[in-house]
Amino acid sequence: xxxxxxxxxxxxxxxxxxxxxxxxxxxxxxxxxxxxxxxxxxxxxxxxxxxxxxxxxxxxxxxxxxxxxxxxxxxxxxxxxxxxxxxxxxxxxxxxxxxxxxxxxxxxxxxxxxxxxxxxxxxxxxxxxxxxxxxxxxxxxxxxxxxxxxxxxxxxxxxxxxxxxxxxxxxxxxxxxxxxxxxxxxxxxxxxxxxxxxxxxxxxxxxxxxxxxxxxxxxxxxxxxxxxxxxxxxxxxxxxxxxxxxxxxxxxxxxxxxxxxxxxxxxxxxxxxxxxxxxxxxxxxxxxxxxxxxxxxxxxxxxxxxxxxxxxxxxxxxxxxxxxxxxxxxxxxxxxxxxxxxxxxxxxxxxxxxxxxxxxxxxxxxxxxxxxxxxxxxxxxxxxxxxxxxxxxxxxxxxxxxxxxxxxxxxxxxxxxxxxxxxxxxxxxxxxxxxxxxxxxxxxxxxxxxxxxxxxxxxxxxxxxxxxxxxxxxxxxxxxxxxxxxxxxxxxxxxxxxxxxxxxxxxxxxxxxxxxxxxxxxxxxxxxxxxxxxxxxxxxxxxxxxxxxxxxxxxxxxxxxxxxxxxxxxxxxxxxxxxxxxxxxxxxxxxxxxxxxxxxxxxxxxxxxxxxxxxxxxxxxxxxxxxxxxxx
Amino acid sequence: xxxxxxxxxxxxxxxxxxxxxxxxxxxxxxxxxxxxxxxxxxxxxxxxxxxxxxxxxxxxxxxxxxxxxxxxxxxxxxxxxxxxxxxxxxxxxxxxxxxxxxxxxxxxxxxxxxxxxxxxxxxxxxxxxxxxxxxxxxxxxxxxxxxxxxxxxxxxxxxxxxxxxxxxxxx
Numbered sequence: 001x002x003x004x005x006x007x008x009x010x011x012x013x014x015x016x017x018x019x020x021x022x023x024x025x026x027x028x029x030x031x032x033x034x035x036x037x038x039x040x041x042x043x044x045x046x047x048x049x050x051x052x053x054x055x056x057x058x059x060x061x062x063x064x065x066x067x068x069x070x071x072x073x074x075x076x077x078x079x080x081x082x083x084x085x086x087x088x089x090x091x092x093x094x095x096x097x098x099x100x101x102x103x104x105x106x107x108x109x110x111x112x113x114x115x116x117x118x119x120x121x122x123x124x125x126x127x128x129x130x131x132x133x134x135x136x137x138x139x140x141x142x143x144x145x146x147x148x149x150x151x152x153x154x155x156x157x158x159x160x161x162x163x164x165x166x167x168x169x170x171x172x173x174x175x176x177x178x179x180x181x182x183x184x185x186x187x188x189x190x191x192x193x194x195x196x197x198x199x200x201x202x203x204x205x206x207x208x209x210x211x212x213x214x215x216x217x218x219x220x221x222x223x224x225x226x227x228x229x230x231x232x233x234x235x236x237x238x239x240x241x242x243x244x245x246x247x248x249x250x251x252x253x254x255x256x257x258x259x260x261x262x263x264x265x266x267x268x269x270x271x272x273x274x275x276x277x278x279x280x281x282x283x284x285x286x287x288x289x290x291x292x293x294x295x296x297x298x299x300x301x302x303x304x305x306x307x308x309x310x311x312x313x314x315x316x317x318x319x320x321x322x323x324x325x326x327x328x329x330x331x332x333x334x335x336x337x338x339x340x341x342x343x344x345x346x347x348x349x350x351x352x353x354x355x356x357x358x359x360x361x362x363x364x365x366x367x368x369x370x371x372x373x374x375x376x377x378x379x380x381x382x383x384x385x386x387x388x389x390x391x392x393x394x395x396x397x398x399x400x401x402x403x404x405x406x407x408x409x410x411x412x413x414x415x416x417x418x419x420x421x422x423x424x425x426x427x428x429x430x431x432x433x434x435x436x437x438x439x440x441x442x443x444x445x446x447x448x449x450x451x452x453x454x455x456x457x458x459x460x461x462x463x464x465x466x467x468x469x470x471x472x473x474x475x476x477x478x479x480x481x482x483x484x485x486x487x488x489x490x491x492x493x494x495x496x497x498x499x500x501x502x503x504x505x506x507x508x509x510x511x512x513x514x515x516x517x518x519x520x521x522x523x524x525x526x527x528x529x530x531x532x533x534x535x536x537x538x539x540x541x542x543x544x545x546x547x548x549x550x551x552x553x554x555x556x557x558x559x560x561x562x563x564x565x566x567x568x569x570x571x572x573x574x575x576x577x578x579x580x581x582x583x584x585x586x587x588x589x590x591x592x593x594x595x596x597x598x599x600x601x602x603x604x605x606x607x608x609x610x611x612x613x614x615x616x617x618x619x620x621x622x623x624x625x626x627x628x629x630x631x632x
Numbered sequence: 633x634x635x636x637x638x639x640x641x642x643x644x645x646x647x648x649x650x651x652x653x654x655x656x657x658x659x660x661x662x663x664x665x666x667x668x669x670x671x672x673x674x675x676x677x678x679x680x681x682x683x684x685x686x687x688x689x690x691x692x693x694x695x696x697x698x699x700x701x702x703x704x705x706x707x708x709x710x711x712x713x714x715x716x717x718x719x720x721x722x723x724x725x726x727x728x729x730x731x732x733x734x735x736x737x738x739x740x741x742x743x744x745x746x747x748x749x750x751x752x753x754x755x756x757x758x759x760x761x762x763x764x765x766x767x768x769x770x771x772x773x774x775x776x777x778x779x780x781x782x783x784x785x786x787x788x789x790x791x792x793x794x795x796x797x798x799x800x801x802x803x
Contacts, residue, residue, distance in 0.1 A: 336675035501692075564662065564694035572665075572696030575675035582670065582696055 003215040006299055010211035010306050014204075015057070017310025018317075021268070022053050025318025029261040032321065038111040048104040053317035054097040055140075056201075059171050060313075061090030062147060063198070064205015066164040071464075072228035074457035075157055079213040079221060084160065086212055088151035090205070091167065094144040098174070102128065102137035109133070136173035143170035157459055157467075171197050176508065190507045192246040192362045199239030200316075204309050206232055211302060224456060230280075237277055239366060244273065246362050257325035265319050272312040279305050336575035341417045348578035349415055349422075357414035363511055364408035368401040375401075375443060381450040393441045400437030403429060408514060417504070419579065420571045424495075424559070424589035428596050430514055431491065435521030436599070439529075444469060479537050483520075483527035484544035488551045490520040491596070495559075495566070504570050524548075528603065542611060545604040552597035559590030661693045661700040666712035668750045669697040673777055674711035677752065680773035681709070686761050706760035709770065713751040715780070716744050723783035726764060727771025730783045733763075743767065745774060747781030 026032040032045040039045075065083040073080040106112070106127045112120060127134040147170060150163040175194040206229050214222060248266055257263050279301055337345040346357065375397050382389045407413070407426045416423040444465055451462035459467070468474055477483055494500055494513060502509035528541055563583070565572050571582045579585065668674070674697035681699050683690050688702030697711040722733045723746055731754075734742040741763050743754045752774055756766050 336672070336679040339679040565665075565696050566694075567692075568694055568696050568698065569678055569692060572669065573675040573678035575672035577672055 003299075006211055006303070007215060010303055011208060013303055014208070014306040014310040014313075017307045018053055018057065018314035019050070019310075021311040021314025022049055022317045023314075025265045025268070025315050026321065029265050029318055029322035031318055040108045040111050044104050044107045048101065048108055049317045049321045051097055051100045051104055052320060053314055055094060055101055055174065056197075056313050056317060057204075058090050058093035058097050058144075059174075059197070060201040060203075060205035061208050062087050062094055062144070062151075062205065063090075063164070063167045063171065063201040064203070064207070065090070065209040066151065066160065066167050066205075067202050067232060068206050068209055068225070068229060069160055070157070070164050071232065071460065072225050072458060075155065075160075076457055077221060079217050079225065081155070082213050082216060083209055084151045084155070086209055087163075087167070088148050091144045091147040091151055091170075094170070095141050095148060098137050098140040098144060102134060102141065105133060105137065133177060136177055139173045140170055143167075168198055171201060172508070189247060189250040191511065192243040192250075194508075195239055195362055195366070196243035196247060199236040199243065200312075203233050203236035203240060204313070206236075207302065207306060207309065211299075211306070214299075221456075224458070228458075228460075233280060235370070237280065238370075241273060241277070242366060243362055244269070246360075251324040260325045262319065262322050262324050265315050265322060269312050269315045269319070272308045272315070276305055276308050276312070279308075336573050337418070340570060340573065343417075345418055345574055345576050346414055349411075349419070353414075354411050357411040358409055359414040360409040361413060361511075364404060364514065368405040371401045371443075372398055375441070375446065378446045378450045382446065385450070387449060389446065393446075396437050397441035397443065400434050400441060403437065404434050404518075407434070418574050418576050419585055420566060420582065421585045421588035421592055425592040425595075427494070427513075427517060428592050430517040431487070431521040432525075432596050432599050435518060435525045439522055439525040477523050478527045480527045480540040480544040483524040484548045486520050487524040488548055490516060491552065491555055491593075495555075501567055501570070504567060528607070542604070542607050545600060545607055549597055549600040549604055552600055553594065556590050556594035556597055559593055560587045561590075562586070659691060659703065661691055661705055661708075663693045663695040663698040663700065663708065663710065665695040665697060666710045666750075666753075667714065668712035669695070669710075671697070671712050671750050673750060674752075676776040677711050677773045680776060682769050682773070685769040686765050688761060702760065706757040707766050708755040709752060711750065711752040711777075713744070713753055715749050715751045716746060723786045724767075725783060725786035726767040727775075729767070729771050729774045730786055731767060732783075745777065746783055747779055748774070748777040749780045750777065752777060 026046065026049055031049060032042075034042075034045070065087040069080055069083040069087070073083055103124070106124055107114065110123065110127065112123050114120065128138045129135065143166060147163055147167045150159070150166065154160055154163060172194055175197040176190050210225065210229060213225070217225065248270075252258065252263060252266070258267065335344055337343065347353070349357075375394070379389045379394055407429045412422050412426040412429075416426055447465050448462055451460060454460045454463055477486060494503075494516065499509070499513070503513040504510075528545070565582050565586060568582075571585070574582075580588065678697055678699065681690065685701045685707055688706050691700050691703055691705065693700050695710075699709040701707040716732055719732055722735075724731050724733060724743075729748070730746040731743040732746045734744070736742070739758045741756045741758055743756065743763065745751045745753070754766060754770065756763050
């Protein structure tokens with residue numbers, strides 16, 4: 001097919017397929033059926049899902065091109081400029097459509113008298129500012145407008161990266177609303193929807209960009225881009241499939257749910273997903289090499305894939321307006337724990353429950369899964385090229401990722417809402433134990449060793465890693481004093497400010513907490529690798545360690561001895577009838593944080609030994625657990 | 633002192649200040665928990681308390697089964713007390729909950745549930761809020777406490793006890 005024709009035909013297929021799917025989906029699921037009371041009218045009933053569909057498509061054409069610009073395109077080339085233009089147009093469309101959705105949602109949920117009176121304006125204003133639903137659309141529209149301007153204005157890699165991050169954030173509010181408009185943010189299912197929306201947007205948007213830049217790219221450029229997009233698409237596909245599966249489990253509830261209209265639309269989505277997966281896997285691999293030479297078949301398949309993506313997007317928009325079987329059979333929230341956490345108090349924590357309790361957090365399941373797979377692939381590649389990679393590093397990585405998974409999805413995650421001690425225990429693991437294991441595995445060194453360097457001026461994972469490692473920010477935060485100060489601040493601030501409360505009430509807060517503790521922990525452990533005898537910064541390692549050990553010990557003792565309860569309206573209001581009373585449990589929590597102090601004390605001991613040994617004329621051995629990497 | 637050391641001291645100072653500011657901006661009211669604060673029924677009350685009473689927004693407290701509204705706090709609530717014995721103090725009934733009114737500290741009133749096990753107590757600054765606004769706002773949550781008895785002749789109309797001489801009393 002002619003590239004220029006395809007440029008028009010591709011997106012048209014996408015939109016037409018999506019519109020057909022949303023209409024069919026609404027008819028089957030009854031998402032646009034007239035309501036018995038306070039019916040907002042056919043325009044709102046059909047317009048809202050249609051507008052939501054365009055929000056999804058606009059979000060994809062904003063985020064996908066940005067991600068490809070960051071990871072696949074050289075900033076000097078024309079495709080890079082076009083990608084940013086597409087992203088800017090997508091973000092502008094997102095701004096407008098999310099405004100439309102906000103307005104239609106307002107009409108749909110409050111059914112006001114539409115006119116130009118001041119009263120109507122005030123009602124709309126209250127909806128946008130005071131209700132969570134209105135606010136989330138307002139935030140989406142504002143962020144999307146910022147992305148519109150940025151994508152239009154910036155051309156440097158750093159700025160485009162920031163724009164991409166903003167674009168990702170702009171898609172989060174609409175995902176946290178949930179499918180049925182329920183605003184319970186605490187539910188871990190929220191996270192699966194966030195991941196689903198973002199991964200789908202990257203996948204679909206990338207494909208749109210491919211079609212758009214094809215006429216203006218040289219065969220070589222196109223070849224590179226296809227290869228890189230194919231990797232991004234594979235990761236996005238896994239993300240979409242896994243998060244969709246998790247979301248479907250919570251929405252359907254039971255197997256009988258599949259037979260409902262909701263299940264039917266869901267099956268359509270799954271079918272489209274499978275077809276796209278098969279298309280991607282078989283044909284892309286076979287045709288990749290020849291696509292740049294203008295083989296029509298490959299681009300026909302891209303068109304078919306766009307069609308199926310349209311079906312999936314349309315079905316998604318219809319699904320959002322269809323009542324899920326699990327929502328209709330859901331019992332009213334009765335107990336205190338159900339009101340706070342959307343789940344009853346877990347059964348008593350016995351020894352057996354330490355091995356059987358689980359509460360998967362999809363984000364970290366994916367991080368750990370991808371982390372282990374990529375690392376092992378890297379190790380194999382290193383060995384094939386003749387670089388011996390120590391087995392202890394591989395083991396350290398797998399154990400580290402395993403502990404991360406266990407902490408975020410295992411018994412600690414299942415009980416950390418009910419028991420403050422479990423939460424502090426997971427903090428202790430996240431802030432020091434896991435970073436020690438991960439940093440010891442030297443993942444950055446492995447990545448720089450085995451990832452192919454880019455030769456066309458674009459930035460791949462390797463270039464971004466090196467850029468980050470050599471950035472002034474990294475150099476600053478990797479000074480032992482700064483890293484230790486960050487660690488201490490993180491320890492105190494997180495536990496004694498409203499950040500902690502946020503991590504309890506809001507799943508996003510919980511994810512932020514995990515990320516923050518991991519990052520500060522890794523920075524600190526990494527900063528210990530500075531060699532005391534060779535760098536001026538290294539001299540500060542021992543004093544930093546000693547000071548931090550003191551701070552952590554003090555923290556633990558304060559937590560054990562305090563007579564007031566942290567976040568009393570949460571941990572004191574769980575209605576838990578087993579286990580220690582909240583205050584005693586808090587003392588246990590303090591004991592758990594003394595683990596941090598203990599580990600730090602051991603590290604201090606090693607550091608002292610190491611410094612002593614270094615003062616001897618014989619050659620040095622690095623501190624165990626900490627290794628000097630040539631690339632950092 | 634060389635530049636590097638100065639810089640480090642500055643960094644540390646900034647970090648400590650940030651810590652103080654962050655911990656300072658989350659005011660938590662200090663209260664003492666009642667004896668049976670860990671009663672699951674008090675948890676049911678705590679999670680159903682209103683976000684605001686009148687124009688007084690809820691503020692966080694540091695003791696189990698307690699709550700406070702307003703800065704400075706004009707309403708304090710404690711759940712998990714021993715049920716009070718029959719008394720000659722005035723009793724009012726509002727929103728289905730009977731309250732014993734202790735006006736020893738006027739204009740502050742101490743109101744204790746009567747005929748609920750465990751009992752809850754509310755301390756109201758009546759110069760900021762009228763007692764009946766508070767009791768009406770809290771009635772829904774307090775009703776989570778099971779009823780074991782009631783006042784013999786409660787005042788049901790006007791809980792403004794300061795000028796009500798013929799009020800009912802607990803048996």
